[in-house]
Every structure is written in structure tokens, then in C-alpha cells.
Amino acid sequence: EDKVVQSPLSLVVHEGDTVTLNCSYEVTNFRSLLWYKQEKKAPTFLFMLTSSGIEKKSGRLSSILDKKELFSILNITATQTGDSAVYLCAVANAGNMLTFGGGTRLMVKP
Amino acid sequence: KAGVTQTPRYLIKTRGQQVTLSCSPISGHRSVSWYQQTPGQGLQFLFEYFSETQRNKGNFPGRFSGRQFSNSRSEMNVSTLELGDSALYLCASSSEVQGAGETQYFGPGTRLLVL
Numbered sequence: 001e002d003k004v005v006q007s008p009l010s011l012v013v014h015e016g017d018t019v020t021l022n023c024s025y026e027v028t029n030f031r032s033l034l035w036y037k038q039e040k041k042a043p044t045f046l047f048m049l050t051s052s053g054i055e056k057k058s059g060r061l062s063s064i065l066d067k068k069e070l071f072s073i074l075n076i077t078a079t080q081t082g083d084s085a086v087y088l089c090a091v092a093n094a095g096n097m098l099t100f101g102g103g104t105r106l107m108v109k110p
Numbered sequence: 111k112a113g114v115t116q117t118p119r120y121l122i123k124t125r126g127q128q129v130t131l132s133c134s135p136i137s138g139h140r141s142v143s144w145y146q147q148t149p150g151q152g153l154q155f156l157f158e159y160f161s162e163t164q165r166n167k168g169n170f171p172g173r174f175s176g177r178q179f180s181n182s183r184s185e186m187n188v189s190t191l192e193l194g195d196s197a198l199y200l201c202a203s204s205s206e207v208q209g210a211g212e213t214q215y216f217g218p219g220t221r222l223l224v225l
Contacts, residue, residue: 034213042200042216043153088153096141096204097166098214100153 002027006089006101014109017079021104023089024071033065033072034098036088043088046074079108112137114203114217122223128189131220135182135203141165142184143214144176147198156199159184188222196224 003026013019025033032050036043047056049065049072056063060079065072076083086105090098115134123129135142143166144156155168159178176186182203188195198221202214 036216042218045213045215048213090153092214095166096143096158096214097155097168098143098145098153098202099155100145102152 002091002093002097002099004089004091004099004101006087006104008104009102010105010107012107012109013079015080017108018075018077019079019106021074021076021087021089021106022071023073023101025089025091025099025101026070027091027093027099029094030067031092031094031096034090034092035063035072035074036090038086038088038103039084046087076106079106081108081110084108114201114215116199116201116217116220118220119218120221120223122225123191124225125191125193127191128187129191129222131186131188131199131201131222133184133186133201133203133217135184135201136205136215139203139205139215140182141204141212141214142178142182143202143204144184144186145200145202146170147200147219148196153200156186191224193224196222198222 007022035046047063052067060077063074086103089101141160143158147153158166162178178184198219200219201217204212204214
């Protein structure tokens with residue numbers, strides 16, 4: 001059975017801090033790993049990673065995948081209160097089925 | 111391009127009833143997947159449709175079913191509702207072509223409450 005584990009479960013930081021969110025996985029026929037941000041609505045897409053060692057970057061957010069060690073990290077630098085959300089990691093298998101982790105709840109205090 | 115739309119946004123039903131939820135994918139997207147999100151279980155995959163055919167199915171009972179129409183719009187049906195079916199039901203679409211590996215984009219969800 002495919003499995004995705006995220007850590008930490010929750011995190012409280014202050015504006016300006018840098019955070020690192022972790023995602024480890026066990027999946028048969030891995031295709032890609034995706035990061036989503038979920039506020040009080042549907043998850044919004046952040047990154048899709050398919051190759052090891054290639055960093056994807058969007059503004060203050062970046063992510064990298066290690067297919068040998070089966071994990072990914074999501075970094076957020078210079079955090080802002082608007083970054084407060086649940087961050088979801090999901091792994092897609094060859095059948096395009098997503099298995100989600102339990103999420104990391106990030107709270108950024110002013 | 112308009113995003114994924116889902117109707118209705120909120121629904122209240124009683125045990126034993128049935129419900130139909132609708133999802134319209136992003137224009138040009140042919141794959142539609144359905145997920146159930148609950149505080150206890152997180153996001154769980156229900157099923158995926160591509161070109162009017164169910165391509166994948168998660169571990170949910172037969173009370174959960176779906177279909178896809180020729181315009182890629184999809185419906186999900188839950189029969190004989192149980193209290194535990196209360197959840198946020200999310201639909202996601204992608205331009206998935208077998209083997210291509212595309213990102214899934216989520217709609218706003220339908221929040222179902224079963225009393």
C-alpha cells in the first residue's frame with residue numbers, strides 16, 4: 001500500500017523565519033511528487049517534482065526531491081502571515097492516483 | 111481559463127438518503143479524480159475517470175460511484191448515506207494522457223453534512 005508521511009505535524013514560527021517541511025514516501029510505480037497549499041478551501045498547486053536533485057523554486061518557496069532516499073522537502077524563506085496554511089505532499093503513481101500525506105499545519109505569527 | 115468548478119458547494123442530507131455531486135473540469139482536461147477529505151483520514155482517493163471510463167478506484171464501498179460524460183464533466187453519487195460520509199468532497203482535473211504525468215488541479219469542493 002502506498003504511503004506518504006509528512007513532518008512535522010504542525011509548526012509555529014514568526015514572520016521572517018525560514019521553515020523546512022518534510023515528506024517521505026513509499027509508493028509502487030512512482031511517477032511524481034506534488035506539493036499543495038490548503039487554506040480554508042481547496043488545495044492549490046505549488047510544485048510537481050519528478051527528477052532527483054533538481055530544485056524547483058517559486059518566489060520564497062522551493063522544493064527538492066530525493067528519489068534514492070524517497071523524500072522531499074519544501075522550504076519557505078522569510079515567512080509571512082499569508083503563508084499560514086496546511087501544506088500537503090502527495091505522490092502520484094503510474095495510474096495517476098494521488099496518495100496524500102496528513103499535512104503539516106504551519107502558523108506564522110506576526 | 112476557468113478553474114475546476116463543483117456544485118453544490120454545501121449540502122445537508124439525512125442518513126439513508128442519496129446524493130449526487132457535480133464537477134466540471136478545466137477546459138481541455140480529460141481526467142477527473144474525486145477525493146474525500148475528513149479531519150480523521152485526511153485526503154483519500156475515491157476514483158478517477160478518463161474519457162468516460164473509470165480508470166482507477168480507491169478503497170471505498172460500492173455506495174460510492176461516479177461517471178463521466180462526453181464533455182468530461184463528472185458526477186459522483188453516494189447512496190444510503192451514513193454519518194461517516196460527512197466530509198469535503200474534492201474534484202481534481204488534469205490534462206492527463208496515459209503516461210504523460212500531469213498536475214491535478216482542485217476545485218473548491220462540496221461540503222456534505224449527513225445528519
